[in-house]
Amino acid sequence: METQEGPAGNTWSGTDPSAGPPPAPLPRSFFQxxxxxxxxxxxxxxxxxxxxxxxxxxxxxxxxxxLDPGSHTYRGPTPRNATMFGPAGHLYVYFTYGMHWCANAVCGDESDGTAVLLRAAAPLTGLEAMRDARRVRRDVDLCNGPAKLCQAFGVDRAFDGADVVAADRGLWFADDGTAPPRRPGNSTRVGLTQGRDHPWRWWVPGDPNVSKGRPS
DNA sequence: GGTAAGATCAGC
DNA sequence: CTGATCTTACCA
Structure with a gap:
């Protein structure tokens, strides 16, 4: 019998004592x-x-x-999007607008080139580190956008290709028992000039950390 | 080799 | 609404 512990090689040092032990990563099947x-x-x-x-x-x-003109993988493999064509459960991190990083969880079957962009999150623990990484007045501005989220977590090029199931770079997704909303908010995606008709953006209704980005 | 556009953000 | 800032992809 093993005690509940985090991914091998990782050292959980959450600053919030009530955060408890490191939650286990979601299985690869979640992303497939x-x-x-x-x-x-x-x-x-x-x-x-x-x-x-x-x-x-x-x-x-x-x-x-x-299937998606708005996807970086729409026109086939390139050096940049290689991670997206790899196996599910890895992180596709790309650089854009000359200064921003954005992160995706690769989905589906290998070589599908499908993924989910992480657009916003509600900070839970380690707020000091996030505030250190981002100089903002309100905590609600720490992770309320795809590039802000990456900056708050210190996610950059070094995390492209990271396995978030094996947590080989100390980054993973966990289930703490919170269920997805029964009826999530839904709209077309933000910032696209192509593929903007597809309603493939979702959010938690009423959450103040949802990004201010407007659908295209 | 040149260039246009980009899954964004902060400040005015 | 605009400027920042630079990589990538595509074309010649």
Missing amino acids: RDARVVARALLGKVLVRDDGRSARIVETEAYRGS
Whole structure:
């Protein structure tokens, strides 16, 4: 019988004593589904980093490969999107607008090129580290956008390809018992010029940490 | 080799 | 609403 413990090699050091032991990572099968299903299922799950930072996912978007003109993988494999064409349960991190990083959870079957963009989250623990990484007045501004979330968690190029099931880089998703909303908010995606008709954005209704980004 | 656009954000 | 800031992808 094993005691409840985090992924091998990780040292949970959450600053909130009530946070308890490190929650186990979601299994790979969680991600091996249609990205639209995973996008909704991720609402309410917790993004965890082994330095104590954690936040509840409150907004996501699905990107669907060759079926989706708005996806980085729409036109086939390139050096940049290689991770998205790999196995589910890895993190696809890309650089954009000359200064921002954004993170996705790769979904579906290998070579599908599908993923879920993490658009916003509600900070839970490790707020000091997040405030350190981002100079903002209100905590609600720490993770209320895809690039803000990455900055708050210190996610950059070094995390592209990270296995969030094996948690090989100290980053994973956990289920703390919070169920996804019965009826999530839904709209077209934010910031796209192509594929903007697809309603593949979802969020937790009423959560103040949902991004201010407007659908295209 | 040149260039246009980009799954964004902060400040005015 | 605009500027920042630079990588990527695509075309010549």
